[in-house]
Amino acid sequence: MLHLKKTNGKGPCQLRLLQMLLFALLICLCSHTYGQVPAPADTLKTDSTAAERILAEKEAQEMASQYDLGDLVRKILRRKTDLSGSTRSGVIIIPNVASNPSIGSQIGIKAVAGKKFGRDPNTLLSVGATSASITTKGIIYFYISHNIYTSGNKWNFQGSLVAAKTVTPDYGLGIGRPTSLSETEHILNNPDRRPRGLRAQFYNFREKVYKEVSKNLFVGGGVSFDIRRKIDERDTTNSPSPYNIYSDRHGFKRDHYMANGILLNVQYTTRDNQNRAYNGIYLDAGFRANQKWMASSRNALQFTTDFRKYVSLSSRRPEHVVAFWNWNSFLLAGNIPYLELAGTAKDPGSRSGRGYTVGYFKGTQYSYSEVEYRFPILNNNFLSGVAFFHLQTTNDEAGTKVFQVMQPGGGAGLRILFNKVTRTNLCLDYAFGKFGARGFFLGLNEAF
Incomplete structure (x- = not known):
């Protein structure tokens, strides 16, 4: 990133912040290009630090030994792979297709980008994504998300915007x-897992800002607005339903x-x-306080934790990885709406519980754990595979406690x-669970 001097009354900090925000906006406006390959160390500016040169050399060697879809396209088009320049962006666009019990069959478009800001070699990769899709079940979904680290990881911006x-x-x-x-209680807890349908308009805006207070340690805060309108069960029998029972009971x-x-x-x-x-490792823990003065329907206090651990099994082939994930959400006080209860695929990335539909299991106290083994198939990493296993547990209003049933x-x-x-992967998963749950899932980037 260029080091900008003060211009038109805007200081360097303001200009850098503007660049961060523009990066998130460009996710929506990107064109189909392939990833920039870092330049070898000997092409860097002479004022680069030793750490930068070593890092660039290591990344260039790693890139040269790998093969991605961009290389395949260039081979088909008989274009040489460029390892020398910095003209291409890190933005990719693909069709967004999937088929699973939650959504039916889906078609759309998805873009993902990654970029490091500044010259500090320890700066974490910033990522952003956007998608627009429609499904055979009548779902229309649009979102923008970002996770941006400024140079040296001094600030971290995480957020999303959803309209669906x-x-x-x-x-x-x-x-x-x-x-x-x-x-x-039998209807509310539905032990036979017989589905009903709920239609609604959904809008969400979430933004969190973190400040690094020590190496790799951030503290921060933000806001989240979750709005649902025109909720309709489409049930012509007018019989009691879990949604109506819970909503009436909790106001x-x-x-x-x-x-x-x-x-x-x-x-x-x-x-x-x-x-x-x-x-x-990755650890995020925090509180969410829904407030009536923010136009929330009810007050509520939730505590959530998100822990992820990655262990490479080989120094020669670091792609052999065992990954662990634990996500928890506990209601401490107040009431939250039925469709906002913690549960299957209710994590921030909506990737938990593959094999089950969104919200298949849910409650005011919820815990999720998963282990995944990731392994290369081809030496150039073009193809690799994963195998995963997970457990879910939650409470209900008939006396079942969290951790009592898994x-x-x-x-x-x-x-x-x-x-x-x-390191963006196109992910194709087949997953299954109890009660006949199963599905095919396609996406970009790992589940966690």
Whole structure:
């Protein structure tokens, strides 16, 4: 990044911040290009530090030994691979197709970008994404997301914007545990996991700002606005449903609500890459306080934790990785709307619980754990594979406590190296779980 001098009354900090925000905006406006390959160390400016030269040389060697879809296209078009320059961006665009129980069959477009800001070799990779899609179940979904680190990791900006027309299959509250209680509790907890459909308009805006207070340690805060409108069960029988029972019991209107709150978080990260880590850990813990003065329908206080650990099994082939993930959300006080309850695929990236639909298991207290083995198939890393297993647990209103019942799931997948600079993989997974749950999942970047 160029070192800008003060111009038109704007200082360097303001200009750098403007560059960060423009990067997030450009995710939506990008064209189909392939990843920039870092220049070898001998092409760097003479004022580069020794650490920068060593890092650039190592990255150039790693890039030269790998093969991604950009290399394949250039080979087909008989174009030479450029290892010398810095003219190409790190933006990629692909069709966004998928088929799974949550959405039906999906078609759309998705863009992902990665970039390091500044010249500090320890700066973490900034990533952004955007997508627009439509499905056979009538779901229309658009989002923009970003995770940006300024030079030297002094600041970290995380956020997303979502606008969607949703069709959510609802499987009730809890973990699918049989109950002999009243008919109302049986309907609410739906132990047979018979689905109902909930349609709604959904809007979300979330932004968090972190400040590095020590090496790899960040503290920060932000806001989140979750708005649902025109909620409709499409049930012509007018029979009681889990959604109506829960909403009436906890003081929410059936056709709309808002869950708006303040976020306070602590983050610690040593991951070597934000898209596909070989080593390191990631920990984020924080509180969310929904507030009526922010137009939230009810007050509520939640505590969440997100822990990820990556262990490379080989120094020669670091792509052999065992990855661990644990995500928890606990309601400490107040009430949250039914569709905002923590549960399957309700993590920030909506990638947990592959094999089950979104919200298949949910409750006010929820815990999720997953282990995944990642391994190369080809020596040039163009193809690799994964195998994964996960467990979910939650509570219900019939007396089941969190950690009392665990529901398993798992599967395997294929990875195609899409962009070797940003370590972006095209991910194809087949996953399954209990109650006949199964599905095919396609996306960019690892689940965690």
